[in-house]
Amino acid sequence: MASAASLKNFMRFVRQPSLRRLSSWGKVPMGPADPILGLSEEFQKDTFSKKVNVGVGAYRGDDGKPHVLNSVRTAEKRVLEANMNHEYAPIVGVQSYVNKSLEFVYGKENPAVNRTAAVQALSGTGALRVCFEFLSRFAGDQLGNKIYMPQPTWGNHIPIANDSGLDVEFYKYYDKDAMWMDFAGMMADVKKAPDGSAFLLHACAHNPTGIDPTPEEWKELSHVMKAKKHIPVFDSAYQGFASGDSEVDAFAIRHFVAEGHNIALCQSYAKKLWPLRRTYWNLQHCLWR
Ligand SMILES: Cc1ncc(COP(=O)(O)O)c(C=O)c1O
Secondary structure: OOOHHHHHHHHHHHHOOOHHHHOOOOOOOOOOHHHHHHHHHHHHOOOOOOOOOOOOOOOOOOOEEEOOHHHHHHHHHHHHHOOOOOOOOOOOHHHHHHHHHHHHHHOOOOOHHOEEEEEEHHHHHHHHHHHHHHHHHHHHHHOOOOEEEEOOOOOOOHHHHHHHEEEEEEOEEEOOOOOEEOHHHHHHHHHOOOOOOOEEEEOOOOOOOOOOOOOOHHHHHHHHHHHOOOEEEEOOOOOOOOOOOOOOOOHHHHHHHHOOOOOOOEEEOOOOOOOOHHHHHOEEEEEOO
16 A cells, blocks of 8 residues: 555656646646645644644644544444444445434434434535535525525535535625624525525534524524525534533524424534544434425
8 A cells, every 4th residue: 555655746746737738637627725724734834832723623632632532532442342344334324323413413302303314424524515415406496506604604615515506695694893793684684585595504613703693593593584484504513512512502403493494404523522533434414304
């Protein structure tokens, strides 16, 4: 198997412009650099002893090194000890895994757990892709092939939606002058959008601002979105990260469901509890009920 260094040298070699011109794939444009990962590379190079990287939302110890939670170590051990058979999973994923995910977000006793169509996808990004393609394919006409997203939002939301056939329109979210949420602006945009529009909502720990609506504001938003028959599309990548309590952070999703919304939800476990990020597939799924 090629070492990381020799692979890097090979990539450097094939990226030479003169070689690329010769290749039948030479016209394929280079994708844009990921600003966050680029920043991480700059961070690695920086020799300042007190440097702190706040660009990537994962745990770090006081020494700046990745901190693996005890719960993650325990789960990792359990996965190994379970001595799994590594058979193919069904096309919709490992059912027990999906069920646990539903219970995690809705709560064990919630009837929504049993009436939800859920599939496993490849991380939160894969779940978003499946979800957006689903919306584009089965509700494209109703949505005008459009999805509303907060301004700003996680950078990758936009190309994932575009590549799935959806145009992106933004609703107001962050007031730069007040350095806080523009809730009034957000509500005005929600009311202005055509009935039955799809709205992407960050379930908690909004990326990149970290600012979420209060429970009262979520309730108001749910009320107006229901009257407008909008489709709430939740992205939940940080359940447990915002307040430190995964139950508290599920408030918005559980409230919308209790109010009778038919939501779509994409979950990511890449940053939090699960040990399976490197050893197995991720648990993310997109659901529709
Ligand atoms: C808001 C949000 N959604 C989705 C994702 C993607 O999650 P994953 O890394 O599981 O693909 C991220 C990752 O940073 C994110 O911040």
